Amino acid sequence: TDAAGPRLAGAAGDPLAVAWGLGTMQALGLTSVRAEPVTVRVWVRGEERVEVLSPVPHRLAAAALGGSVGTPPGGLEGALVRVASLEELRALAPERARGRSVFVDQRMARAQDGHGYGETVPIRGQSASVAAGLGAIAVLIRSVGTDQTRFPHTGAMRYVEGVPQLPAAAVSNPAADVLARWIEAGQAVRVRLELGAHDGGQAQSANVIGEVSGTDRADEIVLLGAHLDSWDLGRGAVDDGAGCAIVLEVARWLAQAEPPPRRTVRVVLFANEENGLAGARAYAAAHREERHVLGLEADFGDGRAWALRTPDLTERAEPSSISSRWDPIARLLAPMGVVWQPEEPHGGADLGPMHDALPDGAGMPVVDVMQDGTRYFDLHHTANDILTQIDGESLDHAMRAVLADAYAASLE
Ligand code: ZN
Numbered sequence: 477t478d479a480a481g482p483r484l485a486g487a488a489g490d491p492l493a494v495a496w497g498l499g500t501m502q503a504l505g506l507t508s509v510r511a512e513p514v515t516v517r518v519w520v521r522g523e524e525r526v527e528v529l530s531p532v533p534h535r536l537a538a539a540a541l542g543g544s545v546g547t548p549p550g551g552l553e554g555a556l557v558r559v560a561s562l563e564e565l566r567a568l569a570p571e572r573a574r575g576r577s578v579f580v581d582q583r584m585a586r587a588q589d590g591h592g593y594g595e596t597v598p599i600r601g602q603s604a605s606v607a608a609g610l611g612a613i614a615v616l617i618r619s620v621g622t623d624q625t626r627f628p629h630t631g632a633m634r635y636v637e638g639v640p641q642l643p644a645a646a647v648s649n650p651a652a653d654v655l656a657r658w659i660e661a662g663q664a665v666r667v668r669l670e671l672g673a674h675d676g677g678q679a680q681s682a683n684v685i686g687e688v689s690g691t692d693r694a695d696e697i698v699l700l701g702a703h704l705d706s707w708d709l710g711r712g713a714v715d716d717g718a719g720c721a722i723v724l725e726v727a728r729w730l731a732q733a734e735p736p737p738r739r740t741v742r743v744v745l746f747a748n749e750e751n752g753l754a755g756a757r758a759y760a761a762a763h764r765e766e767r768h769v770l771g772l773e774a775d776f777g778d779g780r781a782w783a784l785r786t787p788d789l790t791e792r793a794e795p796s797s798i799s800s801r802w803d804p805i806a807r808l809l810a811p812m813g814v815v816w817q818p819e820e821p822h823g824g825a826d827l828g829p830m831h832d833a834l835p836d837g838a839g840m841p842v843v844d845v846m847q848d849g850t851r852y853f854d855l856h857h858t859a860n861d862i863l864t865q866i867d868g869e870s871l872d873h874a875m876r877a878v879l880a881d882a883y884a885a886s887l888e
């Protein structure tokens with residue numbers, strides 16, 4: 477976070493982060509350290525200003541969503557129409573939306589497993605195109621985040637082909653609250669958006685990769701992933717500096733472990749997770765023929781580990797017998813307060829292209845070390861995602877749970 481700062485794909489911090497990753501892996505004693513090129517699409521935020529014109533003029537704490545287009549020069553003005561969910565937006569009568577800005581006002585629920593994110597993140601991704609189909613001129617959403625601070629939460633959105641591309645921004649939770657109070661009181665709200673967001677063309681980034689070489693099963697890979705990029709507003713400490721720290725520290729331990737790993741443990745710091753997943757796709761394209769026996773991704777901040785989710789592989793043509801080994805791993809983790817949940821693990825966004833498809837039709841098996849996400853979405857994708865927020869003790873706890881998994885999987 478200090479060496480590269482904000483590091484959105486293709487921005488000034490991106491090559492600094494790649495250089496930091498290479499140097500850190502070398503210093504930790506990893507082997508085969510390299511940067512594998514990834515072409516990324518660059519998005520530039522530019523200057524932005526969102527303000528209420530009436531009933532009480534003032535500036536709102538707001539941030540464009542990643543991938544949004546900007547407003548025309550001079551900005552956009554319009555009345556605000558509020559809906560409580562994406563479903564309500566889809567059902568909105570076009571005459572209520574036409575020529576107006578739409579405000580999608582659904583609050584994200586706080587939860588240990590972060591499930592409130594899955595419930596609300598489609599609003600961030602899809603509202604602009606739904607509103608465009610209704611004839612709206614712009615979209616504001618309540619931040620997808622659980623805090624009560626004035627920090628807006630950015631994050632990726634995307635446009636559907638064939639409908640106009642509307643500028644889209646998130647307002648902080650307190651800003652959403654005041655908009656909601658006025659509208660509930662029957663007051664007409666007018667807002668003005670001026671967003672300088674624009675496409676910045678293509679740039680070169682890289683996945684940073686290093687290994688702890690296996691012994692007699694070196695051609696079998698246990699993949700540990702995190703992402704090197706971050707959103708532009710903060711410094712990417714919880715998302716995903718923490719995950720990078722977890723997988724790098726695990727690798728540092730494994731490089732000194734006795735007995736050494738039999739399988740190769742490969743650490744991948746992925747490029748461009750936040751704004752396109754180009755790094756994940758490039759990795760899968762280059763490496764899908766290699767024998768990946770297990771993948772684990774750390775992308776949930778600095779929270780303590782509280783659960784282990786393992787795949788039920790009994791009905792699948794499984795290239796290894798790792799599935800029969802979960803029980804002893806779960807026993808290792810139980811004294812740390814980590815419960816074993818035989819629920820289907822997700823693996824995470826960066827492992828998706830490997831998890832979803834391999835040549836034999838069976839994806840790379842994944843395991844989830846579930847981290848406590850109660851506080852994660854207070855900081856996620858905000859200017860407040862900085863190193864000062866990191867709790868080293870809980871981060872270390874999560875690291876040890878991942879270490880136990882990775883070491884056991886590499887030895888089996
Ligand atoms: Zn992340």
Ligand code: ZN
Pocket residue numbers: 715750857
């Ligand atoms: Zn993120």
